[in-house]
Amino acid sequence: MSKKLDYILKQLESEKNQTKIKKFNIALSFLAIFFIARLYSEFNLTSFKITNRFTLALVIQLVVLFLSYKIWRNFLINNNVEINSSYLDNWSQANINKYIPGGLGLSITRFSIAKNLSMDSKKLFFGMIEDQFKGILIVFPFIIASFIFVSELQKNYFYLFSIVLTLYLLSKISNKYSKKLNFKSLFSKNFIFIFLSNITQVGVNFLVLSTLLESTNVQLIYISILYSVSASLSLIFIGSPAGLGIRELIFYIYSSNLLTNEIMLSYLFLIRIIFIVTDVSFYLLSKLLIKIR
Numbered sequence: 001m002s003k004k005l006d007y008i009l010k011q012l013e014s015e016k017n018q019t020k021i022k023k024f025n026i027a028l029s030f031l032a033i034f035f036i037a038r039l040y041s042e043f044n045l046t047s048f049k050i051t052n053r054f055t056l057a058l059v060i061q062l063v064v065l066f067l068s069y070k071i072w073r074n075f076l077i078n079n080n081v082e083i084n085s086s087y088l089d090n091w092s093q094a095n096i097n098k099y100i101p102g103g104l105g106l107s108i109t110r111f112s113i114a115k116n117l118s119m120d121s122k123k124l125f126f127g128m129i130e131d132q133f134k135g136i137l138i139v140f141p142f143i144i145a146s147f148i149f150v151s152e153l154q155k156n157y158f159y160l161f162s163i164v165l166t167l168y169l170l171s172k173i174s175n176k177y178s179k180k181l182n183f184k185s186l187f188s189k190n191f192i193f194i195f196l197s198n199i200t201q202v203g204v205n206f207l208v209l210s211t212l213l214e215s216t217n218v219q220l221i222y223i224s225i226l227y228s229v230s231a232s233l234s235l236i237f238i239g240s241p242a243g244l245g246i247r248e249l250i251f252y253i254y255s256s257n258l259l260t261n262e263i264m265l266s267y268l269f270l271i272r273i274i275f276i277v278t279d280v281s282f283y284l285l286s287k288l289l290i291k292i293r
Contacts, residue, residue, distance in 0.1 A: 054270070057207040060200060061278040062285075065095065067197040071190050072110075072131065078184040079123045082115040092286035095279055123183040130174070130186035135232030138166050138198060142229065152222040159225050163198055167191055202228050208270050212263050219258070226254045227271065248272075 073087045083090070094109035110128060114120040141162040142155075149155045167187070174185035187194070205224035213220065234247035248268050255264060 051211050053207045053211050054274075057204045058274055058278060058281075060207070061204045061274050062282055064197055064200050064204060065278060065282045067193050067200065068095075071186065071193045071197070072127075074190050074193070075127045075131075075184070075186045076113070078188055079120070079127070081113065081120045081123065083113050084115045085113055086290055087113075088286050089290055092283045096283045099279075122181070126178070126181060126183050127186050132235055134170075134186065134194065135235050137170060138163055138194070139229045139232045141166055142225070153218050156218060156221050156225065159202075160199075163195060167195055198228065201231075204274065205271065208274065209267055212266050212270070213259070223255055223258055226258075227251050227267075230254055 069088065069091045072091050076083065076087060090109060090113040094106050097109050098106045100106070107128065111117060111121065111124055114124060139159075139162075142159050145158050145162065146155055149158060168191075171185075171187045171191060174187040178185040178188070202221070202224045205227045206220055209220050209224055209227075213223075230251035231247050233250050237246050251268065252264065259267070
């Protein structure tokens with residue numbers, strides 16, 4: 001089993017296969033962007049409302065980024081990775097570099113933190129894989145169950161339940177494979193942070209959506225969950241800059257029967273603005289905090 005796993009990892013790590021994967025995903029991202037851009041060109045977007053809720057969503061999104069930073073920091077500490085720069089500086093820089101097509105900026109930045117790369121490269125590689133795919137792993141049970149449950153209220157409750165259960169199972173399973181691969185899993189000692197980051201992100205989505213759509217809280221929460229699921233699914237496509245285009249296309253497919261095109265496109269625009277503004281703000285705040293120290 002370990003030999004097969006080593007072979008798969010070597011194939012994934014090979015420059016030839018990585019190039020093919022990134023080219024495919026970038027091409028898919030551009031096609032998705034083209035599709036969404038066509039939708040924007042056909043509709044007048046008049047639903048924008050910058051309210052106190054929108055401002056609160058910006059603040060809470062910064063909390064989401066802080067939780068994501070804590071998850072990666074804990075992984076590095078648990079794996080005894082000797083660093084040659086600040087944890088905060090490294091993560092905030094990598095978070096900005098995710099906007100570079102191909103995923104090279106994010107990867108190179110995260111690897112650059114290690115003093116002894118020859119010793120820690122495998123640990124960082126495994127951690128990056130877990131970090132990249134943790135979103136889809138967590139929401140996978142919800143995706144399956146969404147075809148079974150009928151009411152949106154049931155789906156909302158199941159989303160909460162499935163995250164807790166899936167995280168618990170992942171923490172148990174990851175202990176086994178991480179021992180064989182000689183590293184400590186990202187899911188180790190990060191249960192609370194991963195759970196809070198997912199729930200808080202849904203809260204941000206909810207606040208933005210509530211400025212555009214007058215509906216029941218149950219439906220608003222459900223649509224907010226669908227956006228989080230779409231964002232998680234888009235992370236499969238490594239190389240796409242911050243899931244640009246792909247995330248929006250997945251959400252469009254998911255919620256086209258729940259939102260008018262005007263509301264949906266307004267929402268997609270506003271939520272992207274929040275992500276970009278908070279990513280840049282977190283980066284600048286990190287630089288300021290490091291300078292003060």
